[in-house]
Every structure is written in C-alpha cells, then in structure tokens.
Amino acid sequence: MAEHVLEPDSSRRGFVNWFLGLSGVAFFLSTVYPLSRYLVPPRVAESTAGTVTLPIKPDDVKANSGEIFKFGSRPAILVRTPAGDLRAFSAICTHLNCTVQYRTDLTQIWCACHNGHYDLNGKNVEGPPPRPLDAYVVNVRGNQIVVSKSA
Amino acid sequence: MAPAKAFDGDIHKAKGFGCVACHGGDANAAGMEAMDRAKGFIGVPKRQQIPQVCGRCHADAAFMKRYNPSLRVDQVAEYESSVHGSRLRQLGDPKVATCASCHPAHNIRPPSDPKSSVYPLHVADTCGRCHGDAKYMAGYKIPTDQVAKYKTSVHWKAMTDKGDLSAPTCNDCHGNHGAVPPGVSFVGNVCGQCHSLTADLFKKSVHAKVFAEMGNPGCATCHENHGIQPPGDFMLGLGDKAVCSTCHGADDKGGKTATEMRALIDSLSGETQKANAILLQANHAGMEVSQAQFDLNGAKDALVKARTAVHSYTVAPVKQEVEVGLAISSKAYARGIRAMQDLRFRRVWLTIFLVVVLALAAGLVMKIRQVDRRPTSGSPPKH
Numbered sequence: 267m268a269e270h271v272l273e274p275d276s277s278r279r280g281f282v283n284w285f286l287g288l289s290g291v292a293f294f295l296s297t298v299y300p301l302s303r304y305l306v307p308p309r310v311a312e313s314t315a316g317t318v319t320l321p322i323k324p325d326d327v328k329a330n331s332g333e334i335f336k337f338g339s340r341p342a343i344l345v346r347t348p349a350g351d352l353r354a355f356s357a358i359c360t361h362l363n364c365t366v367q368y369r370t371d372l373t374q375i376w377c378a379c380h381n382g383h384y385d386l387n388g389k390n391v392e393g394p395p396p397r398p399l400d401a402y403v404v405n406v407r408g409n410q411i412v413v414s415k416s417a
Numbered sequence: 418m419a420p421a422k423a424f425d426g427d428i429h430k431a432k433g434f435g436c437v438a439c440h441g442g443d444a445n446a447a448g449m450e451a452m453d454r455a456k457g458f459i460g461v462p463k464r465q466q467i468p469q470v471c472g473r474c475h476a477d478a479a480f481m482k483r484y485n486p487s488l489r490v491d492q493v494a495e496y497e498s499s500v501h502g503s504r505l506r507q508l509g510d511p512k513v514a515t516c517a518s519c520h521p522a523h524n525i526r527p528p529s530d531p532k533s534s535v536y537p538l539h540v541a542d543t544c545g546r547c548h549g550d551a552k553y554m555a556g557y558k559i560p561t562d563q564v565a566k567y568k569t570s571v572h573w574k575a576m577t578d579k580g581d582l583s584a585p586t587c588n589d590c591h592g593n594h595g596a597v598p599p600g601v602s603f604v605g606n607v608c609g610q611c612h613s614l615t616a617d618l619f620k621k622s623v624h625a626k627v628f629a630e631m632g633n634p635g636c637a638t639c640h641e642n643h644g645i646q647p648p649g650d651f652m653l654g655l656g657d658k659a660v661c662s663t664c665h666g667a668d669d670k671g672g673k674t675a676t677e678m679r680a681l682i683d684s685l686s687g688e689t690q691k692a693n694a695i696l697l698q699a700n701h702a703g704m705e706v707s708q709a710q711f712d713l714n715g716a717k718d719a720l721v722k723a724r725t726a727v728h729s730y731t732v733a734p735v736k737q738e739v740e741v742g743l744a745i746s747s748k749a750y751a752r753g754i755r756a757m758q759d760l761r762f763r764r765v766w767l768t769i770f771l772v773v774v775l776a777l778a779a780g781l782v783m784k785i786r787q788v789d790r791r792p793t794s795g796s797p798p799k800h
Contacts (some may be wrong), residue, residue, distance in 0.1 A: 275458035279789065293778070297771065307702050318446065331520070339700075364718045379721040381614040394611045396581035 274379020320344065321413040326353065327411075332375065335413075341365045342402060344415065348373060349388050352406065354413045355388040355399040364398070376398065423524040423545075426532065430610040432484055439470055439522075465505060467515040468493050483551040497591070502595075512553065519543050519593075534592075538576060540586040540722035541567055563587075568645035605637035612636075619729040650686065653727060654679030677732050681739040682723055688746040689716045695753030702760050712772075 276373055284349035305339065320335050327333060332345040340355035345368055355375065357366050364379035374391070389398045401412040403414045424430050429438065437444040442451045442458035454457045454661035472493035474480050481490050481545045496502040496516070504510040519535060526533035534543045547553055553562050567573055567587070575584035590599055590607045597605045604608025605625065619625055621638065629639055639652065639660040654675050655662045665672035692713055699706045719742030728735040 281429060286782070290782075291777070296772075301771070303768070304703070305769070328723060336711050337710070339707040341711065341714055362721050363712050364721050379614075379718060380612065390583075396575050396579050396584065 272326060303312055315414060316340075316416070317414040320409060320413060323348065323409055324352070324406050325409075326410055334365065334367070337402075337413065342367065342373060343399075344387060344411065344413070345375065352404045353386060353388075354402040354404045357382075357399075358393055360397045360399065361393070361395045362391065374382070383388070421523075423521075427523055427525050428530075429525060438474075464511060464515055465509065466516055468496050468502070468505075492594045493707070495592070498597075499595045500597050512547075512556075514547060514596075518547070525732065537582040537584075537586055540588055541573070544587045544784065563643045570643065570645045571647045572645060590669055604637050606635045608626045615728050617723055618726065618734075621729065622730045624730055643747055650679065650682055650724070650725075653682065671730075674730065674732055676734045678727055681732070681735050681763045682720070682727070685720050685723060685739045685742045685746070687715070688750070689713070689720055689782075692716065692746040692750040692753060695750060697752050697759065699760065701754035702757075704756040704760055706756050709756075712745060713749040716742040716749065718742075 270355060276282045281396065309326075309327045318337050327344060328344040329346050329350055332343050333384070334341050334343055337356070343355055343357040343366060345355070347353065351389070358364075359366050359377040359379065359382055361377065361380055361382050364377050366375050366377045366382075366384065368374075369376040371388065372383070375386070375388070377384075377393070377395065380394050382395040382398055383391050384395065385391050387398070389399050390396065403416060405412045406415070421436075424436075434442060437451075438453070439462070440459060441456070443453055443456045444451070444452070444454075446546070452460070459466070459470070475488075475495045476490050478490045481488055497506065501513040504513045505515065521534055526536075528535045528537070530536060531538075533539065541564050549561055550563040551561040553742075572584045572586070575581045577584065588596070589610070591597060605616045605619055607621075616636070625635070627720075628635055628779075632774055634642065640646075640648065651658045652660045655665065655672055656678065656679075659679075661671065661675035665675060667673075667676070693710075696706045696710050696713065719738045723738035723742065725736050728737055729735075
C-alpha cells in the first residue's frame with residue numbers, strides 16, 4: 267500500500283526538479299546574456315537619428331537669421347530666409363569640418379575657420395569649401411519645427 | 418578624323434555656323450568655286466592669323482550677345498598679354514599655343530561639356546600636351562614636371578577624388594587666355610582667391626615683406642606650387658619635416674616662435690583627442706554624452722582656427738584660439754570622466770544586485786532540497 271502511495275509522489279518530485287532545473291538555466295541565461303552585452307557593449311556607429319524636433323518655436327526664428335541646433339551629436343543650422351522660408355542644413359563645413367554660422371549682413375551661411383561662404387540653398391559660393399552643405403527637410407507641425415534627414 | 422566629321426560635336430555647328438564662318442569663301446557656291454579668295458576664302462589659317470580669325474566674332478560684344486550674352490569678349494586682348502601671345506607677336510614663335518591649341522579646331526566644346534578639352538578635369542592634360550613634353554619644351558628652359566607634380570597635389574585630388582570641379586587647375590592660377598607665371602609678389606593673391614583668410618594673415622605678417630625681399634614665392638615657399646600636399650602640424654616648428662627649420666634655428670626669434678606655436682597646437686590637438694576618446698568610450702558603453710560630443714566641436718573649430726592663425730607668425734593669435742579650445746576640451750573631458758564614473762557606479766551596484774539574487778536563488782534551492790530530505794508526514798510510524 268505504502269509503495270502504491272510513493273510512486274506518484276516520486277514522479278511529481280521528478281517533474282518539480284526538472285522544472286526547477288530548466289527555470290534555473292533559463293534564469294541564468296536571461297541574466298548572463300544581457301549582462302554580458304552591458305559589460306561588453308557592441309561598437310555602435312554615430313547616432314543615426316533621422317528626425318529631430320527642435321526646442322525652438324517657428325515664430326522665434328526671425329527672417330534673415332539662423333540658429334545652430336543639435337542633430338544627434340552633430341551641429342546643424344536652421345535658417346529663416348529673408349523671404350520667410352525655413353531651411354536646415356548640416357552645420358559642418360565641407361572644407362575642414364568647422365561649425366558654420368549665419369551671417370545676417372551677407373545673407374549667407376559662413377564658416378569662420380577659412381572664410382567659406384554658402385548661399386541659402388547650402389551651395390558653396392566662395393572660399394575653400396569643396397561642396398554644398400547637406401540639406402535637411404524642415405516641417406512645421408503646429409508650433410513645432412521638425413527637421414529630418416530626408417522626406 | 419576628317420574635320421567635317423569632328424565638327425558634328427562643335428559648339429559652332431550647334432549655333433548654326435558652317436565652314437565659311439572661319440575659312441571664308443562663298444557658302445552658296447557648290448564645288449571648288451566656293452573657295453574663291455576674292456570672296457574672302459582664307460583656307461587653313463596660319464598660326465599668326467588664328468587669334469584674329471577667332472577674334473572676328475569673339476571680340477565683338479554686339480555679335481556675341483546674340484549667341485551667349487554672358488560670354489567674355491576679351492579673350493584676344495587677354496591672349497595678347499599672355500606669354501603665348503607675346504611670343505607669337507614679337508618672335509613669331511611657331512610652337513606657342515594659340516586658340517586652336519587648347520580649343521581644337523572643328524571640335525570646340527564649351528568648358529561645361531565633359532568632352533571638352535577645357536573641361537576642368539581635362540585642363541591639366543590640355544596644357545600638359547606641350548608643357549609636359551620635355552622634347553617639345555626643350556628650347557624654353559622651363560620645367561616640364563608641372564602636370565606630373567600637380568597630379569600628386571591636394572587640388573587634383575579634390576577635383577578627381579571628391580569631384581570638386583571648382584578646385585584649382587592650371588588656368589585658375591595662371592589665367593587661361595592671358596596665361597603667365599603668377600609672379601613672385603602675386604602668389605599670395607592667387608592662392609587668396611580661395612584661401613582668403615590665410616592670405617590676409619600672411620599679407621599682414623612679417624614673412625610677406627621678408628619673402629618678397631628674398632625672392633621667395635609667398636605661399637609656395639612652404640607649400641610648393643604645383644605639387645601642393647595636404648598641410649599638417651608636422652610642417653610647424655623645428656622638427657625634421659618642419660618647413661620653418663629651412664630658415665630658422667632653435668636660437669633665433671622665428672625658431673622660438675615656431676616652437677611655441679607648435680607646442681600650443683600640439684597641446685590643443687592632444688587634449689581634444691583625449692576628450693574625444695573618452696566621450697567615444699562612454700558613448701560605446703551606452704552612456705548619453707551627445708551634448709558633450711556636440712560641445713567638443715567648438716574645440717575642433719578652435720584647433721582649425723589656431724592652425725590658420727599660424728600664418729600670422731606670432732604666438733598671440735594662436736594662443737588665443739588654443740585657450741578657447743582647451744577650455745572646451747577640458748570641460749568635455751570632465752564630462753567624459755563623469756560618464757565613466759557613473760558607468761562604473763552602475764556596474765558595481767549591478768554586481769551587488771546579482772550576487773544578492775544568485776545567493777537568494779542558491780538559498781532557495783538548498784531550502785527545497787532540505788525540505789525534500791525531511792520524512793514525509795504521511796509515512797507510517799515505525800514499530
């Protein structure tokens with residue numbers, strides 16, 4: 267009679283042990299893998315952020331002015347043309363990677379490092395820059411300015 | 418190729434001109450009678466005639482406006498002022514270039530046409546057909562390695578590798594129709610067309626006057642003329658490859674200034690790299706340092722500006738830029754250090770947490786086993 271009672275108990279215990287062992291292995295793996303990825307992180311490329319919402323309101327950007335903003339960890343420039351259009355470009359000069367700025371007196375984007383000039387389409391028009399600034403897409407959504415790398 | 422066949426791609430044909438426009442004669446007559454000298458037929462123009470033949474139209478502003486209002490009409494006048502033109506006029510030199518040497522007759526294309534002999538990418542080879550031919554140039558006693566040197570230069574690489582067709586080629590420094598050597602005192606002006614800030618600093622510097630007195634060719638004294646290589650910090654100071662050491666020694670004022678400027682540039686360069694490295698390390702470890710990386714661009718700008726300021730050949734402007742850059746890079750480095758300290762803090766507490774969790778799990782397992790070893794309450798008592 268006693269042996270008859272012990273048989274199902276032993277089988278239940280075996281199942282619990284098997285379940286506990288499997289859970290232990292799963293717990294170990296689910297802890298160790300993210301931990302190893304945390305301790306030895308993969309080499310990541312530069313920020314690939316494709317869109318950024320600016321901390322500037324459209325009305326705060328006056329005509330014939332420009333403002334530098336952060337696009338990932340790189341500088342970009344938002345320009346309001348004298349005609350009122352909003353445009354955005356990479357603010358990295360194509361000559362030696364200095365940060366460009368807006369020149370109200372010239373109505374141009376200008377690099378102070380070697381006197382490079384760009385027009386308000388980002389085209390290099392004077393000085394040593396070899397090619398135009400990369401252009402971004404500007405969208406105004408309500409009271410927000412959203413700049414994207416492509417449409 | 419027969420002239421008539423090549424003429425299909427010629428800009429003049431596209432504008433409606435035929436053989437008579439240059440060779441004269443009667444366009445309405447068929448056969449040999451078209452080539453009537455009484456009707457202005459000139460046949461193949463002699464070398465001395467070519468500028469005048471082209472100039473009949475190209476020096477006539479009213480005529481040219483009908484075809485291309487923006488095209489200059491001073492090419493012949495410019496040519497007269499060139500070495501080529503003056504040798505042709507004064508010496509009747511049969512080897513000098515005329516219009517057709519660079520704009521091949523019957524296949525003349527505008528400079529914007531990639532098939533044109535004067536398309537920016539082809540200018541060096543067009544000039545080099547004569548100027549790179551030592552045998553052809555033997556009587557002129559000028560070097561013939563200009564094109565070979567130019568093709569090692571940073572300008573040629575900008576044009577070919579980066580596709581920058583505005584990068585200078587032969588005519589941008591020497592003029593095209595009025596081609597002459599730039600002239601010693603004007604080299605800075607030539608380079609300054611693009612490198613205006615650097616040229617302005619140089620013009621105001623002690624070197625502008627001294628170089629002119631010594632007969633040194635301005636910018637080209639340190640940077641060469643045709644084989645201009647990418648500049649680097651190695652050029653500054655009194656090291657092995659430093660150009661300053663050509664004239665200056667460790668004991669003279671110029672040598673000391675050069676050494677001091679180099680030390681300043683090196684310090685900013687080193688500090689910027691150090692800050693950049695730690696920020697990259699923190700970034701790769703998943704820490705948010707994008708604002709610090711963004712701000713570090715200011716130090717990189719300052720480094721470029723300091724390198725430009727070297728052309729003032731005084732320490733103060735270089736120091737001014739370096740100090741700005743050092744302040745930025747030192748702040749960025751401190752933020753990198755803080756990010757790494759934060760990372761270490763997180764790792765330590767993660768380790769502590771894991772030890773506690775694992776200890777708890779181990780304790781749980783031991784407890785379960787202990788419970789397993791206990792006699793079951795339902796066992797029959799032993800007698």
